[in-house]
Amino acid sequence: MDVDVLNKLRDIVGEKHVLNKKEDLIPYMKDASFFEGAEPIAVVLPGNVDEVSKIMKFCNDNLIPVVVRGGGSSLTGSSILKGEGIILSMARFDKILDLSVEDRYVIAEAGVKLDVLNSYLNKYGFFYPPDPASSISATVGGSINTNAGGLKAAMYGATKEWVLGLEVVLTDGTIIQTGGKVLKRSIGYDLTALFIGSEGTLGVITKAILKITALPEKYGRIMVYYKSISEAGRAIANLKNKGITPLIAEFMDKISMDSITHVHGLKFPENAEYLLLIDISSTEESLDRKLKDAYDIISKTDNIGIKITTDKNEMDAMYQARKGLYSSHLNERSSPNEYVVIADIVVPTSKLPDSLKEIKNKIEEYNLKVALFGHIGDGNIHANIFANINDKNHMERVNAFMMDLGRIALEHEGSVSSEHGIGMEKIDLLKEEFKFKKSERNLDIMKSIKNILDPNNILNRGKLF
Numbered sequence: 001m002d003v004d005v006l007n008k009l010r011d012i013v014g015e016k017h018v019l020n021k022k023e024d025l026i027p028y029m030k031d032a033s034f035f036e037g038a039e040p041i042a043v044v045l046p047g048n049v050d051e052v053s054k055i056m057k058f059c060n061d062n063l064i065p066v067v068v069r070g071g072g073s074s075l076t077g078s079s080i081l082k083g084e085g086i087i088l089s090m091a092r093f094d095k096i097l098d099l100s101v102e103d104r105y106v107i108a109e110a111g112v113k114l115d116v117l118n119s120y121l122n123k124y125g126f127f128y129p130p131d132p133a134s135s136i137s138a139t140v141g142g143s144i145n146t147n148a149g150g151l152k153a154a155m156y157g158a159t160k161e162w163v164l165g166l167e168v169v170l171t172d173g174t175i176i177q178t179g180g181k182v183l184k185r186s187i188g189y190d191l192t193a194l195f196i197g198s199e200g201t202l203g204v205i206t207k208a209i210l211k212i213t214a215l216p217e218k219y220g221r222i223m224v225y226y227k228s229i230s231e232a233g234r235a236i237a238n239l240k241n242k243g244i245t246p247l248i249a250e251f252m253d254k255i256s257m258d259s260i261t262h263v264h265g266l267k268f269p270e271n272a273e274y275l276l277l278i279d280i281s282s283t284e285e286s287l288d289r290k291l292k293d294a295y296d297i298i299s300k301t302d303n304i305g306i307k308i309t310t311d312k313n314e315m316d317a318m319y320q321a322r323k324g325l326y327s328s329h330l331n332e333r334s335s336p337n338e339y340v341v342i343a344d345i346v347v348p349t350s351k352l353p354d355s356l357k358e359i360k361n362k363i364e365e366y367n368l369k370v371a372l373f374g375h376i377g378d379g380n381i382h383a384n385i386f387a388n389i390n391d392k393n394h395m396e397r398v399n400a401f402m403m404d405l406g407r408i409a410l411e412h413e414g415s416v417s418s419e420h421g422i423g424m425e426k427i428d429l430l431k432e433e434f435k436f437k438k439s440e441r442n443l444d445i446m447k448s449i450k451n452i453l454d455p456n457n458i459l460n461r462g463k464l465f
């Protein structure tokens with residue numbers, strides 16, 4: 001069967017766009033999670049929507065599972081195979097097709113990297129706000145499929161706020177367009193929204209119409225250090241309570257600061273347990289006043305050091321270090337057998353002080369090494385757990401801790417997954433969230449939608465459910 005599959009795929013996309021040598025397949029058996037994927041029958045790289053359509057029809061007719069792959073930066077095992085199948089790489093969908101500053105949209109193919117998109121838009125004084133720390137490798141299609149958030153979600157929200165329309169190839173090969181170039185429409189069920197966060201389980205996104213906005217004129221930064229985790233949370237709650245929405249509000253603990261010092265050489269006060277990094281954006285004329293307003297609120301929290309900077313080099317260096325924090329954490333592992341497993345919860349910002357305190361207590365209760373950080377401006381807390389995935393007992397403890405963290409989020413009216421999605425990792429947590437809300441029917445509805453769009457369950461089998 002494999003030979004026939006390969007030949008058929010070669011007929012569709014051309015010989016050189018079907019990879020099947022072992023050494024070419026190995027990179028596609030991993031994403032950024034700790035999961036090991038199955039070896040694909042082939043990796044196929046279509047170059048246009050008609051080729052995607054033919055591949056999907058062929059795979060659907062022959063019941064061949066397909067995993068769509070963007071940048072492969074999933075942290076939940078969402079972009080690798082969980083069994084036999086092919087990987088459909090969007091790497092050749094790398095073109096920015098259209099820009100209208102007047103109508104505030106850009107049209108990009110699904111494989112365009114977010115940093116490439118923003119370098120292009122910045123030349124016109126605009127940007128596309130979803131800004132996952134992985135933006136150097138994350139693609140338009142991948143970030144739509146995980147409803148990515150990132151650093152600037154504190155001000156601009158997650159990807160779902162920025163997608164106007166999509167071109168999608170369905171499993172039977174049908175090509176559909178959803179949404180469009182206008183900001184408003186009222187035409188029944190929102191099919192664009194349905195594909196956002198669907199983790200490659202419903203269709204292949206080939207193109208997206210994305211909203212853009214003007215770059216902030218100016219911004220400055222407040223760095224503030226704490227001994228108490230709840231005080232750090234209180235600073236964000238207080239800021240928002242007074243009507244201030246930061247451009248960025250990031251949080252990190254001592255393990256994270258140390259890791260940045262080790263990798264990037266940036267220094268932090270010795271006695272600091274937690275750092276908040278808060279960017280305030282404004283016009284040139286009013287930046288000083290807005291920074292001072294924020295400073296006045298934050299300085300009233302019980303901190304051990306606070307400073308303001310508008311030095312671009314200093315701000316850029318710290319921003320890059322924050323974006324590279326996951327890699328810096330890898331440097332803190334005690335052995336190569338250790339992996340970093342990421343919990344990704346979110347709570348309303350008013351609940352941050354209590355939630356953070358409970359999380360800290362949970363870490364002590366489970367006696368795990370955990371680095372806490374996250375996009376705290378929108379209530380998102382990441383817990384990077386240093387885990388020995390070959391030690392069954394240890395992994396049971398890690399999983400129990402993840403479940404408890406999810407429960408803390410739910411008890412504070414938040415969610416078990418903020419921006420990384422479910423993949424293979426958080427399937428039990430997804431069930432837990434619906435159970436907690438006495439809404440287990442949600443899962444049935446989701447499965448029914450999956451069944452309509454992918455009756456043979458060929459797209460990203462074994463993920464989400």
Ligand SMILES: Cc1cc2nc3c(=O)[nH]c(=O)nc-3n(C[C@H](O)[C@H](O)[C@H](O)COP(=O)(O)OP(=O)(O)OC[C@H]3O[C@@H](n4cnc5c(N)ncnc54)[C@H](O)[C@@H]3O)c2cc1C
Pocket residue numbers: 031032067068069070071072073074075078079090110111131132133134137138139140141142143144145146147148149150151198199200201203204205206326327419420460
């Ligand atoms: C260091 C690091 C930092 C990160 N920081 C953040 C962060 O700050 N915020 C955040 O939200 N996430 C973050 N992530 C997670 C991840 O990068 C994001 O989820 C990202 O949006 C995934 O994009 P990708 O192109 O790599 O997608 P992939 O990993 O390739 O795929 C993700 C999912 O989308 C599906 N998919 C991909 N392309 C398509 C398509 N065209 N059509 C249909 N399905 C598709 C895949 O099948 C898979 O289910 C981080 C990851 C890393 C490694």
